[in-house]
Amino acid sequence: MLDLQGLRFRAAFFHSLRSFFVRQQFLEVDTPIRQPLLIPELNIEPLASEGWFLQASPELCMKRMLAAGCDRIFQLCNCFRKGERGRLHLEEFTMLEWYRKDADYEDLMADCEALLGSLLADLEVMALCAFDGEGLRVDDRVISLQPPWDRLSVHEAFARYSPVPIEQAMAADTFDAILVEYVEPNLGKERPLFLYDYPVELGSLARCKEGNPQLAERFELYINGIELANGFSELTDSQEQRQRFEQELSMMEEGRRQRSLMPERFLEELAGLDRAAGIALGVDRLLMLLMGKKSVGEVVSFAPADF
Numbered sequence: 179m180l181d182l183q184g185l186r187f188r189a190a191f192f193h194s195l196r197s198f199f200v201r202q203q204f205l206e207v208d209t210p211i212r213q214p215l216l217i218p219e220l221n222i223e224p225l226a227s228e229g230w231f232l233q234a235s236p237e238l239c240m241k242r243m244l245a246a247g248c249d250r251i252f253q254l255c256n257c258f259r260k261g262e263r264g265r266l267h268l269e270e271f272t273m274l275e276w277y278r279k280d281a282d283y284e285d286l287m288a289d290c291e292a293l294l295g296s297l298l299a300d301l302e303v304m305a306l307c308a309f310d311g312e313g314l315r316v317d318d319r320v321i322s323l324q325p326p327w328d329r330l331s332v333h334e335a336f337a338r339y340s341p342v343p344i345e346q347a348m349a350a351d352t353f354d355a356i357l358v359e360y361v362e363p364n365l366g367k368e369r370p371l372f373l374y375d376y377p378v379e380l381g382s383l384a385r386c387k388e389g390n391p392q393l394a395e396r397f398e399l400y401i402n403g404i405e406l407a408n409g410f411s412e413l414t415d416s417q418e419q420r421q422r423f424e425q426e427l428s429m430m431e432e433g434r435r436q437r438s439l440m441p442e443r444f445l446e447e448l449a450g451l452d453r454a455a456g457i458a459l460g461v462d463r464l465l466m467l468l469m470g471k472k473s474v475g476e477v478v479s480f481a482p483a484d485f
Contacts, residue, residue: 179484180477184469187306188477191465192254194303195274198296204250204276209239211256215439217383218426221354223260225269232258235458237383238444240277241412245451252276254461265473266404266463268482277412277456282385283395286409286457287372290399291325294370297468298323308470313369315470316402321369328371335361335373348377366400373398382422384410399459406464409457416448 180188196206214230217238224231236253243251257273278285297303313320336344339361347353365371374397378386381394395411413419423440430438462474475481 179481180479183306184477185479187303187469188465188479190300190302190306191297191468192461194297194300195254195293195461197300198293199252199276201296202250202292204252205248207240207243207248207251207253208255209233209236209243209253213239215441217441217444218423218430218438219382220426220429225258225260234259235273236275237456237458238441240275241451241454241456242444242447244277244279244454245447245449248277249279250277263482265475268462268474268478271474272461272478274459274461275456277454279452279454281455282411282453283374283397283409283455286455287327287329287374287397287399289457290370290372290407290409290459291327294323295325303468307468309468314401314467316467319367321367321402323370327369328366330365330371330373331375332373332377333375335365339364344377348379353377353380362400362405363403366402366404370399370401373400381410382426383413383419385413401467404463404467405460406467407457407459409455412451412454412456414448414451414454416445419448420445 199206211233212227212230213233216224216231216234219234222234224234235257236255240251240253252275254272254274256270258270260269262269276289298309308315310320313322333344336347340347340356341360342356344353347356365373375387375393376396378392378394381396384394384396387393387395397409398405399407413422420440427438427440462477465477466474469477471477475483
């Protein structure tokens, strides 16, 4: 359980996040935590709730809001993923998501730089975080947070850090394992880093890169080897999205997980959405870094061990 100082820092941090988006003329929204079906995602197992599910992300509902006419929206909310426990994982955690019409993943990268700059300019947050004026202090190192941040394509990262080529990792279905063991520990050690342009197979909701349909306009943000955010230019072609969901559902069934339902209403409304981009940021992980803690369980009001 957080002490009084920690609760004050968490409150100031949340207030500062909201203030940034309000100044940027985003509309704060809320969506149902309990839903009848979720986006089909092979690597995420939802928590059941009386025949429905606790949201793993507000993404589906927030994109429906974009399609209904919203331009810029954000949400701070609790999300749930079964079996996610560890130094960087909790089954219940706090997510920050924001979505923009007429934007792409490049715009989201700029948003991330501006958001962190805004947090560090907030005197109440600064007074309680591990930022020492030069950068974020991690052990015996200082990570500069000044933009522009580093960028590295996924293919370049595998060529630099992986023991096998990315093509071999994809064919052997070892991409995630190699990313976690060999690539991620090297990312964002001197300054934040955007790992971008994922193979299209790893961006089921992302738009294909113009001029290179083998890549998805997707990125992840890393600081000190920790993934903080996942953003992409949205795939808004409902027919292509349906095909990708079918592939995901088929793999879920092969993995002996219960087959989910196709989100038909989402696909119908997606046809009304043109160019857009969206991102999810792990609030507890960012707070952990700013507070100089070693695990997300140290920065939430109540961790599982507190019960």
